[in-house]
Amino acid sequence: ATKEEVRLPTPHDLITQEHVLNVLKADRGTDAQLISWEIKDFTKKGDNMATFVTSVIVSYTEKGKSGKVSYAVKLNPCRNIKELDSSLPKIFTKEISFYYKFAPKLNSVLESVGQPPLRIPKCFHFNKEVGKEAIFLEDLRSRGFRMTEAGLSGVNFSHTMLLLKEVARLHASSWVLQQKRHDRDLGEEFEFLKLGFTKPSDAESHFFSKMTMRGNNVAITMLEHIGGYQKVVDWIKMHKASFMDIMQSMLKSSPPFDVACHGDLHVNNTLFRYDDDGNPVEIMLLDHQVNRIASLATDLNYFLFLNLTGEVRGPNLETFLQTYYDTFKEIVERSGEELTFSLEEFRQEFRNKHCMALVFALFLSPLLVTQTEDFPDASEFFGNTSEDVTEKERENILKAFDTNEALRKKLLSVFDEMEAVGVFD
Secondary structure, eight states, rough: OTTTTTOOOGGGGGHHHHHHHHHHHHHOOTTOOEEEEEEOOOOOOOOOSSSSEEEEEEEEEEEEEEEEEEEEEOOOOOOOHHHHHHHHHHHHHHHHHHIIIIIHHHHHHHHTTTTTOOOOEEEEEOOOOOSSSEEEEOOGGGGGGGGOOOOOOOOOHHHHHHHHHHHHHHHHHHHHHHHTTTTHHHHHHSGGGGOOOOOHHHHHHHHHHHHHHHHHHHHHOOOOOOOHHHHHHHHHHHHHGHHHHHHHHHHHHHOTTTTOOOOOOOOEEEEEOTTTTTEEEEEEEEOSSSSSEEEEHHHHHHHHHHSHHHHHHHEEEHHHHHHHHHHHHHHHHHHOOOSSHHHHHHHHHHHHTTTHHHHHHHHHHHHHHOGGOOOHHHHHHHHOOOSOOOOHHHHHHHHHHHHHHHHHEEEEEEEEHHHHTTTTT
């Protein structure tokens, strides 16, 4: 074949008739007969950073009646970016193992204390073949769930409370599971929980370091422009070559706070269902692809600092932490176990892990200053591993920072609050 005739596979190519048939049988039972299916994309620009998500609409008959059902499908993005491609088998192994091996164990704990199962989508089928990975999930949109349009205005109080209660259930059920296994580490039984940032490959470490360095330079550009943040700038310059080490120190075992963490607790990885007045009443946690054993405070710092504005986080932080702790404690005590850390010790652990949020705030700062219409696709974002900020990029960054008050306040509140508790001392 000539060079022009060679076509690289696309994510859509990974969905086969055999996969669709297996999904339908797993969902509707062996009586279901496949009539037809079609792929229907629904994500927008800026989604699909690590993987590619689409949907499959399936027409079928079952016991003489015709029906139609939609499934969400998570696919290898077929990007051909070496550093990312090497991590994709880990990502899919983690998520598939979570749904099929780990979630049932956590749900057994929750059921034993009179709690409903974890609020996660059903998983019907998967393919782990390297390069062709696919996960077929329940399409929660059919049950009225949708993404919240938080944007730069951040996640509000009611969404945050729902999320923290659900994350506390995820964390607490894994904590109880660990206690009931006594000396046997959860990571030994569920080895997928040990994959990832705690033991990255050299290529992954190098890639993350380059991306973080770029984020640091974007942040320095903004902070030097606005003025008054010299202490923060000096801290970033002093530590910017060692952010991978900081990250790994944040993810080290921290008993008694170790739990199975979600690992990417961003609001974009959740869906909400709303009542007739527009109030969120139920949440679903998605994207369990970077789960790991780490301190519960790593998830909480990541979510509360990267998704909320200072106006929501600041005055409500104590309420948020208390709500999480109370939910966690109730599950532990109902299980017959004894919670081995106090509320004050939990608060201190939350403070101890502030650098987790700081590293990711800096890592993601190039995206935070990007207008939606200019948002890069993942190939563009991850493909640009230059550490330096060009003059054109500098102009765009400062323009966004000067004209977008919501962006400015959201980002600066992270630095303000961390400076107030001595992170930069």
